Amino acid sequence: MIVPPALEPGSEIRIIAPSGPFDRTLFWTAVGWLSCHQRVTYDRGIFSREGFLAGSDARRHAELQSAVDDPKITAVVSARGGWGANRITESIDFSSLARHPKWLVGFSDVTALHVSAWQYGLASLHASNLVGLGRGDADSRLRWLYALRTPQRTIRMSGTPIVGGRCEGTLVGGNLTIIVNCLSKGRLTLPPRCILALEDVTESSYRIDRLLDTLLNSSLSGCIAGVALGQFIDCEPGKFGVPVTQVLIEQFRRLGVPTLSELQFGHGRVNLPLPLGQRAMLDCIAGELRLGLG
DSSP states (O other), X not given: OBOOOOOOTTOEEEEEOXXXXXXXXXXXXXXXXXXXXXXXXXXXXXXXXBTTBSXXXXXXXXXXXXXXXXXXXXXXXXXXXXXXXGGTGGGOOOTHHHHSOOEEEEOGGGXXXXXHHHHTTBOEEEOOXXXXXXXXXXXXXXXXXXXXXXXXXXXXXXXXXXXXXXEEEEEEEEEHHHHHHHHHTTOOOOOTTEEEEEEEEXXXXXXXXXXXXXXXXXXXXXXXXXXXXXEEETOOOGGGTOOHHHHHHHHHHHHOSOEEEOOSOSSSSOOOOEEETSEXXXXXXXXXXXXOOO
């Protein structure tokens, strides 16, 4: 896949809100910090709100299309997740990314943008949204910035094996709920022999089971060479008392590909950046995901 250029000091970052409204205090805190390192731009319409959306579909669509098309921008960073990106991404023309590659940055609902990026052969960064930087500490902010300034460096993340073995492939993925939503709309594709990264939040264990059943029994399951599981936060056992860890173990042992769990990405306190669309090695004997193989 095409890897966008690394950020240089002063490179332009465009902030957008393709999903839900956000906390303005956290927004300004993050913009203040980021402006010390990069040129930060945004449209004033970003502060719009219509219920659980950051303004109308038309506003968010125009904002995203403008950011994708602007050749001066090096990275497009989402203010927050929530819900709403998948309502507009299928009608966005991402073809200009091939001429002017730029980083699409965010996670959670922003998974909809990552799905579009790898469909157009572009690497992207699964990492904290802007307001996450507003509540983050100095170390997490610098990790985020360093990931964009040195995108092809080698990264190692430790986890707990569920299924043993080793594999190598293109890393793709994001939020499980949004991945399955993209699948239901016919928007999901997976590279052959990929490593699929998944995380989620506030979904009960039986809902996680249902989502995985849908995904892992789809025609795309044959593309999955390995699985990297991040954090499944506040995924309650529900009235049946089934822990989400039990669901994950059962589903991925049934799939039978190398699977590593408890990696530090997702909605937890630590959300390590994941360079999607790049080669990765999953070693479920050593318990390690190695990123940035070129």
